[in-house]
Amino acid sequence: MNDDEDGLEGVVAARTVLSEVDGAAGRLVIRGHSLDDMARHWRYEDAVALLFQGFFDSLPDAAGLRVALARARREAFERLQPNDDAVLRMLPPIEAVRALLARLPDGDDLATALRLVAAPAVYTAAVMRWRLGVQALAPDETLPQAADMLRMLHSRAPAEAQVAALDTYLVTVCDHGLNASTFAARVVASTGAGLASAVLAGISALKGPLHGGAPGPVLDALDAIGTGANARAWLENAVANGERLMGFGHRIYRVRDPRADALKGALRRLGAEGGVNAARIELAEAAEQAALAILREKKPGRALETNVEFYTALLLEALGFGRESFTCVFAAGRVGGWVAHAREQVKKGRLIRPQSVYVGPAPEEAGAALAH
Numbered sequence: 001m002n003d004d005e006d007g008l009e010g011v012v013a014a015r016t017v018l019s020e021v022d023g024a025a026g027r028l029v030i031r032g033h034s035l036d037d038m039a040r041h042w043r044y045e046d047a048v049a050l051l052f053q054g055f056f057d058s059l060p061d062a063a064g065l066r067v068a069l070a071r072a073r074r075e076a077f078e079r080l081q082p083n084d085d086a087v088l089r090m091l092p093p094i095e096a097v098r099a100l101l102a103r104l105p106d107g108d109d110l111a112t113a114l115r116l117v118a119a120p121a122v123y124t125a126a127v128m129r130w131r132l133g134v135q136a137l138a139p140d141e142t143l144p145q146a147a148d149m150l151r152m153l154h155s156r157a158p159a160e161a162q163v164a165a166l167d168t169y170l171v172t173v174c175d176h177g178l179n180a181s182t183f184a185a186r187v188v189a190s191t192g193a194g195l196a197s198a199v200l201a202g203i204s205a206l207k208g209p210l211h212g213g214a215p216g217p218v219l220d221a222l223d224a225i226g227t228g229a230n231a232r233a234w235l236e237n238a239v240a241n242g243e244r245l246m247g248f249g250h251r252i253y254r255v256r257d258p259r260a261d262a263l264k265g266a267l268r269r270l271g272a273e274g275g276v277n278a279a280r281i282e283l284a285e286a287a288e289q290a291a292l293a294i295l296r297e298k299k300p301g302r303a304l305e306t307n308v309e310f311y312t313a314l315l316l317e318a319l320g321f322g323r324e325s326f327t328c329v330f331a332a333g334r335v336g337g338w339v340a341h342a343r344e345q346v347k348k349g350r351l352i353r354p355q356s357v358y359v360g361p362a363p364e365e366a367g368a369a370l371a372h
């Protein structure tokens with residue numbers, strides 16, 4: 001076993017009907033649907049209905065699911081406690097949302113699943129409002145999830161273009177093969193622990209900057225770069241210092257991440273009326289081009305392209321999400337995939353338990369070392 005294998009690169013650890021990540025072609029298929037089509041036309045509820053098919057008894061259609069999810073948002077909201085704002089506003093938002101999710105009861109049924117899919121949208125908005133010193137807003141059960149998430153955050157009805165952009169985002173990230181957080185969720189589900197435990201494993205894995213924690217730092221980098229003219233020098237210096245450029249590279253994609261294109265398209269459609277700042281996009285495009293050129297020069301052995309996180313940062317910023325909340329919004333989309341994968345794993349009924357290769361000292365060597 002070599003160091004690359006420590007990251008399980010190339011290892012097939014599950015068979016799934018949920019999604020296919022074709023790294024060579026730069027293509028993502030979710031249960032037979034191409035992401036390019038889903039990202040433009042689907043609402044998040046449609047994607048959840050697709051992911052959940054066959055994993056629950058008496059699953060409602062997408063319209064019924066919308067109603068059930070709205071009810072589940074209200075239930076998640078009602079679980080907030082009077083002191084939560086004071087305690088949780090001190091934590092990074094992803095940790096606050098994780099703490100609130102940890103209170104949800106475990107189970108393997110549809111009600112548990114819907115509560116878990118509804119809760120991150122409600123808790124992200126609540127936590128971000130608490131940080132501003134204002135009260136959390138109760139969900140509006142007449143709205144679809146993306147519209148309600150924006151309303152709960154900003155306390156006003158969002159424009160249709162903004163809702164469409166958030167739906168594009170949530171659908172784009174809803175599932176992605178055996179990524180680190182989904183794998184973590186499947187491992188926990190395989191022990192029979194329940195869906196809430198699996199989702200907590202997922203959100204904990206998502207938090208790291210090598211996975212779902214990258215988009216906030218993408219904006220930090222753009223702020224530090226400041227102008228397109230400064231992009232090359234700044235990024236070169238970062239790579240020379242051994243830093244990774246956030247929003248670039250992927251374990252599976254060896255060509256451009258198709259999700260980056262889906263989100264870039266959403267930004268274009270959202271436009272200036274939707275809050276997109278043209279100067280920001282110009283800077284981002286200059287930084288993207290400089291980063292790609294530098295990565296080609298400095299890492300000629302790897303194909304490092306723009307990943308989903310780069311345009312996530314720009315889209316969520318335009319929708320008015322604070323950068324500290326980006327990973328929470330990611331969780332609000334990916335949770336549909338975590339739950340579906342957890343159910344798929346439970347249905348297989350097989351504990352995930354790989355082996356390790358011991359490379360430590362033999363007992364006699366360890367004993368000898370202690371004696372000295």
Ligand code: ACO
Nearest residue numbers: 209210211212214244245246247248249250251302307309
């Ligand atoms: N910037 C600079 N160098 C990089 C980058 C990057 N973004 N990505 C990979 N490399 C370098 C590594 O330092 C390493 O170089 P070395 O061999 O000289 O040590 C080499 O390329 C490894 O490349 P890979 O094997 O392709 O990378 P790996 O599969 O280990 O990592 C990862 C993938 C974690 C996404 C990586 O590209 C990275 O850290 N990117 C930045 C963080 C990021 O954008 N994360 C979000 C990913 S998308 C998602 O999870 C939703």
